[in-house]
Amino acid sequence: MMLTADRVVHTTCPYCGVGCQVDLHLKDGVIFRVNGRFDNEVNYGNLCVKGRFGYDYVHAPDRLRQPLMRASRHSDFSPTTWDTALNTIAQKLRHARDTYGSDSVAVLVSAKCTNEENYLLQKLTRALLGTNNVDHCARLCHSSSVAGLAITLGSGAMTNSISDIPQARVLLVTGSNTTEAHPVIALQMKKAIVQHGAKLILIDPRHIGLTEYATLHLRIKPGSDVAVFNAMAHVIIREGWTDDAFIAARTENFDALKEMVRNWTPERAAAIAEVPAAQIVEAARLYATSGASAIFWAMGITQHITGTDNVKVLSNLALLTGNIGRPGTGVNPLRGQNNVQGACDMGGLPNVFPGYQPVTSPEARQKFAQAWAVPQERLSDHVGLTITEIMDHALHGKIKAIFIMGENPMLSDPNLNHVRQALQAVDFLAVQDIFLNETAQMADVVLPAVSFAEKNGTFTNTERRVQLVRPALAPPGQARQDWEIITDLANRLGAEWHYNSAAEIFAEMATVTPQYAGISHARLEDGGIQWPCPTRDHPGTPILHTVTFTRGKGLFEPIDYLPPSEGVDTEYPYILSTGRILFHWHGGTLSRRSPGLDVIAPEAEVEIHPSDAGRLGIAPGDLVRVSSRRGEVVAAARVTRRSPVGTVFMTFHYAEAAANLLTIDAVDPIAKIPEYKVCAVKVERVGREV
Numbered sequence: 001m002m003l004t005a006d007r008v009v010h011t012t013c014p015y016c017g018v019g020c021q022v023d024l025h026l027k028d029g030v031i032f033r034v035n036g037r038f039d040n041e042v043n044y045g046n047l048c049v050k051g052r053f054g055y056d057y058v059h060a061p062d063r064l065r066q067p068l069m070r071a072s073r074h075s076d077f078s079p080t081t082w083d084t085a086l087n088t089i090a091q092k093l094r095h096a097r098d099t100y101g102s103d104s105v106a107v108l109v110s111a112k113c114t115n116e117e118n119y120l121l122q123k124l125t126r127a128l129l130g131t132n133n134v135d136h137c138a139r140l141c142h143s144s145s146v147a148g149l150a151i152t153l154g155s156g157a158m159t160n161s162i163s164d165i166p167q168a169r170v171l172l173v174t175g176s177n178t179t180e181a182h183p184v185i186a187l188q189m190k191k192a193i194v195q196h197g198a199k200l201i202l203i204d205p206r207h208i209g210l211t212e213y214a215t216l217h218l219r220i221k222p223g224s225d226v227a228v229f230n231a232m233a234h235v236i237i238r239e240g241w242t243d244d245a246f247i248a249a250r251t252e253n254f255d256a257l258k259e260m261v262r263n264w265t266p267e268r269a270a271a272i273a274e275v276p277a278a279q280i281v282e283a284a285r286l287y288a289t290s291g292a293s294a295i296f297w298a299m300g301i302t303q304h305i306t307g308t309d310n311v312k313v314l315s316n317l318a319l320l321t322g323n324i325g326r327p328g329t330g331v332n333p334l335r336g337q338n339n340v341q342g343a344c345d346m347g348g349l350p351n352v353f354p355g356y357q358p359v360t361s362p363e364a365r366q367k368f369a370q371a372w373a374v375p376q377e378r379l380s381d382h383v384g385l386t387i388t389e390i391m392d393h394a395l396h397g398k399i400k401a402i403f404i405m406g407e408n409p410m411l412s413d414p415n416l417n418h419v420r421q422a423l424q425a426v427d428f429l430a431v432q433d434i435f436l437n438e439t440a441q442m443a444d445v446v447l448p449a450v451s452f453a454e455k456n457g458t459f460t461n462t463e464r465r466v467q468l469v470r471p472a473l474a475p476p477g478q479a480r481q482d483w484e485i486i487t488d489l490a491n492r493l494g495a496e497w498h499y500n501s502a503a504e505i506f507a508e509m510a511t512v513t514p515q516y517a518g519i520s521h522a523r524l525e526d527g528g529i530q531w532p533c534p535t536r537d538h539p540g541t542p543i544l545h546t547v548t549f550t551r552g553k554g555l556f557e558p559i560d561y562l563p564p565s566e567g568v569d570t571e572y573p574y575i576l577s578t579g580r581i582l583f584h585w586h587g588g589t590l591s592r593r594s595p596g597l598d599v600i601a602p603e604a605e606v607e608i609h610p611s612d613a614g615r616l617g618i619a620p621g622d623l624v625r626v627s628s629r630r631g632e633v634v635a636a637a638r639v640t641r642r643s644p645v646g647t648v649f650m651t652f653h654y655a656e657a658a659a660n661l662l663t664i665d666a667v668d669p670i671a672k673i674p675e676y677k678v679c680a681v682k683v684e685r686v687g688r689e690v
């Protein structure tokens with residue numbers, strides 16, 4: 001029987017940075033069907049399995065419905081009133097600020113929350129707590145893309161649009177398992193290849209979905225990217241495949257790059273990356289000579305101690321060949337969370353106000369002090385701490401209180417035993433979430449917020465497109481809008497904020513954020529707009545850097561190769577690589593509460609190559625213990641050629657076999673992103689699954 005909907009609500013998918021437009025079909029207050037919308041240039045009617053079947057979490061019986069508090073970390077949570085919960089948080093934050101100084105407090109904003117919510121929470125942190133200790137999961141994700149591209153081009157976002165992908169002649173996809181992590185973008189890639197004859201160069205250690213579509217797949221050793229891309233630059237210069245007019249007109253520092261890559265022969269890189277030199281030459285030829293080549297990357301590039309370096313060497317390739325600023329080209333970091341682009345744009349980072357205006361700039365501080373009606377001395381003039389630094393400082397007693405909105409470091413940060421100690425060490429931890437996630441379970445106070453389906457606001461997708469989120473349901477129990485909670489807390493910290501709606505918050509944000517200046521909720525009713533959008537009549541910007549770069553000239557950065565922080569040895573002889581599968585989302589808080597998804601991938605697996613499995617006496621389905629210098633987990637063996645010999649792969653989707661107990665907290669020196677993609681482990685068979 002076909003159900004007829006009481007109501008259909010047009011909104012934005014809450015999972016990934018593609019930002020698919022969906023219609024939620026509601027019957028008796030339940031989302032019973034979800035369709036992709038055709039009236040946009042993001043998903044053209046398509047959705048992936050999460051966007052179509054991943055919504056049960058909204059109706060989950062264990063949604064947070066009332067504020068929770070406990071007397072001590074050893075006692076159980078009890079329900080409390082909003083008044084008591086918010087007064088307690090305000091009192092504890094004020095106490096830490098006034099006793100130990102503003103920089104003893106840290107706040108995590110949320111890439112799952114709206115622009116409006118993130119704008120308000122960073123404003124609270126800066127204007128009322130007086131610290132720049134505000135960060136979020138972008139640190140763990142594309143901080144190296146933002147840092148690397150800010151240096152080479154002047155701005156760190158995806159340069160081109162999703163709709164532009166079929167115009168590329170060559171796609172260079174590296175460190176992105178696009179079919180599983182950005183499935184609807186992968187459809188555009190397949191369209192370019194299958195319908196328009198584009199060629200795909202895939203550079204990735206693992207055999208992934210896109211391998212079937214690749215002209216060339218370089219299965220490089222994890223962590224060898226700089227060597228490979230330097231060698232491609234070497235070949236491009238040696239063979240005269242450079243775009244000399246572009247280099248002369250639009251770039252600087254070419255001679256230094258030329259000098260650096262002179263000795264990076266394909267043979268030298270081949271020895272490090274363990275791929276044939278001829279493949280590197282062929283990749284360079286295809287990329288440089290197509291006329292329109294676009295680069296796409298994600299975590300395989302960014303999550304290394306050389307993450308920023310990896311991004312810079314990719315940027316070098318685009319600048320060498322003039323593959324930027326035109327349709328079908330560009331440097332395209334595929335952003336992960338639904339609103340991680342927006343959370344960065346809103347200043348949810350320790351070094352910048354909204355719109356990437358540096359906290360160290362006196363002019364910027366003056367501007368924001370005026371806009372926020374606070375004395376300029378209140379706004380801290382130094383860069384705050386990153387997530388990874390916040391945890392270190394907590395452990396050493398320098399961070400006393402942490403407020404976390406919509407993030408789950410107890411599953412997503414590296415080296416979880418260290419994170420647990422850090423969160424246990426703080427005097428006060430408050431969490432604002434829609435579930436009692438692993439981090440909330442350690443908190444003193446937990447505030448119930450509402451999900452995307454119960455709220456109004458905007459998300460900014462990976463191609464910088466700002467899109468509306470519209471409410472379909474009433475909040476469960478006493479749960480409140482994230483922006484209302486933040487406003488209420490701000491007022492208990494001494495502010496006098498009077499916001500009546502998300503649209504009003506957006507309007508204030510747009511006055512201080514140049515990229516968003518021309519956008520309003522009213523304009524977005526007709527469809528998303530890509531920033532920069534400086535004025536009310538500006539149509540938005542589908543391609544960045546068409547005439548000049550944000551920094552003026554594009555900067556070549558000569559970079560040398562460095563190996564990963566932890567090499568394998570006789571005790572820990574395998575490389576552990578971690579990442580994602582199609583059906584689950586990060587720590588599983590949302591996707592594992594959606595039976596339609598969980599039933600397909602119910603348990604943690606360790607991908608291991610048949611020759612390694614054979615040597616270790618492991619059969620498919622056996623339980624294996626994976627251990628590193630930091631911890632151990634037990635999961636089922638999946639014997640497969642997907643991962644190369646010597647590398648095992650795990651997802652971090654399963655709390656009961658949390659991969660981040662194993663990962664290393666070594667970070668990139670500039671972006672401070674952890675090296676999730678390489679650490680050393682040992683693997684042992686522990687028995688047979690029952």
Ligand SMILES: Nc1nc2c(c(=O)[nH]1)N[C@H]1C(S)=C(S)[C@@H](COP(=O)(O)OP(=O)(O)OC[C@H]3O[C@@H](n4cnc5c(=O)[nH]c(N)nc54)[C@H](O)[C@@H]3O)O[C@H]1N2
Pocket residue numbers: 016017141174175176177178180181182203204205206208221222223224225298299300301335336337577578579580581582583584585586677
């Ligand atoms: N289903 C699903 N989709 C998601 C998410 C999710 O949890 N589940 N999360 C979202 C988020 S926040 C993000 S950031 C994105 C991430 O999207 P991806 O980065 O595509 O996801 P990962 O699984 O981390 O895949 C990284 C890829 O890098 C490769 N790789 C590993 N090491 C190296 C290396 O040293 N060099 C190179 N060149 N490649 C390497 C891996 O083999 C893998 O193919 O996905 C988003 N989409």
Ligand SMILES: Nc1nc2c(c(=O)[nH]1)N[C@H]1C(S)=C(S)[C@@H](COP(=O)(O)OP(=O)(O)OC[C@H]3O[C@@H](n4cnc5c(=O)[nH]c(N)nc54)[C@H](O)[C@@H]3O)O[C@H]1N2
Pocket residue numbers: 110111112113137138140141142299303336337405406407408409411412413414432433434435437449450451452482578579580585586587588589590652659660663676
């Ligand atoms: N080993 C390993 N670890 C990794 C990675 C990896 O590749 N390997 N990738 C890293 C990357 S790229 C990322 S982005 C991080 C992701 O790390 P997290 O951001 O910590 O992961 P999520 O599980 O998405 O957490 C989101 C939280 O937001 C809550 N939430 C959802 N909607 C709302 C809302 O509307 N309001 C509020 N208040 N809360 C809400 C959810 O319940 C959940 O608790 O993980 C990182 N960790």
Ligand code: SF4
Pocket residue numbers: 013014015016017018019020043046047048049050051052182183184185
């Ligand atoms: S591709 Fe991303 S935005 Fe689109 S339906 Fe899937 S999870 Fe949602």
Ligand SMILES: [Mo]
Pocket residue numbers: 137140141142336337
């Ligand atoms: Mo991410």
